[in-house]
Amino acid sequence: MTKDEMIAKTIEVLAEEFEVETEVITPEADIKKTLDLDSLSLVDMVALIEETFGVKIKGTEVASIKNFGQLYDFVYERMEN
């Protein structure tokens, strides 16, 4: 999977799960604000990424991922390509 394909898939699954338009998910956008995540629904985002790409985001790591660009980088670096 290329990085562009991974990004497209991420946008698709996040938009569907959190019921937002795909257009609002941009690399610079704040994840929590865009997806309206609280501490509970943040768990669902982590689980969704793990389910989709097999990449686990630890609790200590999730705090440093603020925007979608950082999320894409984090996931792509750890994916088995």
Place this chain on the structure above:
Amino acid sequence: MDRRVVITGMGIYSCLGKTLEEVKDSLYHGKSGIIFDPLRKEMGFRSALTAHLEIPDLKKELSRSQRVYMPEQAKYAYCATADALRHAGIDQDYLNSHEVGILYGNDSSADPVVKSVDTMREKKDTTLVGSGAIFQSMNSTVTMNLACIFKLKGMNLTVSGACASGSHAIGLGAMLIRNGLQEMVICGGAQEVNPFSIGSFDGISAFSIREDAPEKASRPFDRDRDGLVPGGGAATVIIESYESAVRRGAPIIAEVLSYGFSSNGDHISVPNVDGPARSLEMALRLAGIDKREIGYINAHATSTPKGDANEAKAIYQVFGDNMPEVTSTKSQTGHEMWMAGASEIIYSTLMMKNDFIGANINFENPDEDSAKLNIPGKRIEKKFDTFLSNSFGFGGTNSTLIIRNL
């Protein structure tokens, strides 16, 4: 303080209908809500009979973050409660500015438990269970969800009293109001309908196996009954003090005259006669009425051989020759279990308000005990102003409510 308690709103999500009008018509015409579910046969069920309900899609009404914590029975309860609040003329501003309580019957939430455990076993990673599972899995899931959605500020508690849960919830809510501790309480009962929730119940051979005729399977009091049919959904009544209802100018539907209760102190699944009889006697005593004033009895009768026989004995022991009409609406709905005590108050109230007693459908031949009751196998047109509703549950928990027309 001993205040009068009145019902000012009702809402229901049932196999007989999603509105009070639909349910009234189903009761009037003796419609059955029972079907054969092929999935249950594939899953190895002894009986594939069940009430038929669709899980409501609440995407337009509730946000994702509200829906994700709700199992199916909480969704049914949301629909019933939103309707009941509208019926009672209660809006969100009222709920924001008053201490309205919630007491709701619920005694299982199997589907999310099973799915969570499946995920944990397969993936060996608890994160993948997701954030909703814990809130969906708890017995108090209905009250925790509704209390947050409707921003309730009063008593907030689930009543788990097996198949009498919904009835106890109304009775306990009425006690809070009668004692001046609450002005208004949202009461009801909810029951999940998914196969996982009743697989173990099927396993003890409690269900009817009349699978070739689903609509004929639930036949309370009939000589040839062979077990219950599981059902579900949710039913909500808004109860409040008479003074509160008058102050609000609310439409007063009926009065909760009394709540009787007892425990059998006996077998875990087989009901006896003494326990239910004491519940009936207590309700009559607290209502302060002559038993001849009861114009209709909505029986608990679930279509099991022993349960129906012992309830018939208890009713006959209390009412003797002053026997009003007795029916079990479970002949149409199957056994709505945690919901039944609340839904049957609504079914009975709808009949009382519309001057009829729906048929105890499938009652074709009495047995020795039911022959002593006055059970109409056909609908009768009758005006009555007071009814009694029984609900009994595993562990020998009994609840009886007496309701009067206003």
